[in-house]
Amino acid sequence: MQNDMPEMQRVFVDTSVFVYADDAADTQRRQQVRAWLAHLWATRTGRTSTQVLNEYYVCVTQRIQPGLPQGDARAKLRRYQQWQPWVTDHQTVESAWGLEVRLQLEYWQALMLASAMHSGCDAVLSDALPLERYDQLVVINPFETPPPI
Numbered sequence: 001m002q003n004d005m006p007e008m009q010r011v012f013v014d015t016s017v018f019v020y021a022d023d024a025a026d027t028q029r030r031q032q033v034r035a036w037l038a039h040l041w042a043t044r045t046g047r048t049s050t051q052v053l054n055e056y057y058v059c060v061t062q063r064i065q066p067g068l069p070q071g072d073a074r075a076k077l078r079r080y081q082q083w084q085p086w087v088t089d090h091q092t093v094e095s096a097w098g099l100e101v102r103l104q105l106e107y108w109q110a111l112m113l114a115s116a117m118h119s120g121c122d123a124v125l126s127d128a129l130p131l132e133r134y135d136q137l138v139v140i141n142p143f144e145t146p147p148p149i
Contacts, residue, residue, distance in 0.1 A: 011040055012047045012116035014126035015055040017142055022076075023064045032142050036125060039147035049086040049115035051108075053077050086115040103134060113137060 013036075020026065020033040040046030057077060060068040068076075086092070088111065095114035100107050113134050116124050123138045132139050 010045050010047050010119065010121040011123045011125050011140070012049075012112075012119060012121040012137075013037070013040065013052065014112060014124060014128060015052045015059065016128050017125050018048075018052070018056040018076075018080075019059045019064065020127075020142075022060050022068055024066060025064065029143060032146075036142045036147045040125075046083050047086070047116070047119045047121050048080060048083055049088065049112065049119070051088055051111060051115060053080055053085055055108075086119045088115065092118055099134070103131075 017033050017036065020029045021037055023030060037046070057073050061070050061073050092111070092114050095117065096107065096111040099105060099113055100110035103110070105113070109129060112126075113124065113129075116137055117135065121137060123140050124134075125140050125142055127141050127143055129139045
């Protein structure tokens with residue numbers, strides 16, 4: 001089956017996607033997000049933020065069962081530093097506040113979207129956002145849409 005999804009230049013990855021990649025509780029979801037992450041590595045189009053990576057670390061070391069050893073989680077964070085994660089600054093926070101009010105989002109979702117926008121992304125890979133589009137960002141649910149071929 002061919003994927004008719006438009007060509008994406010940069011795809012911002014949400015915390016939940018990274019967590020599913022390491023969560024042994026749901027092997028099907030783990031496979032689906034790992035396919036996406038492999039695609040983003042191969043095409044060098046993956047982006048994220050320091051906020052997302054910090055949330056990922058807490059989730060995989062403290063919230064999933066079995067959790068990852070801290071050393072393994074740190075190694076993965078070091079690897080994702082190659083994606084040059086967006087560092088939250090004052091301008092990003094201001095943008096997030098505007099999105100929070102205008103789109104009626106939770107602050108953490110708005111901050112993630114602001115980081116994606118400031119990173120120059122076209123899409124956000126997430127299963128946690130209620131809409132399919134936020135301004136110029138298209139939301140891709142990795143469990144409903146496979147990575148491009």
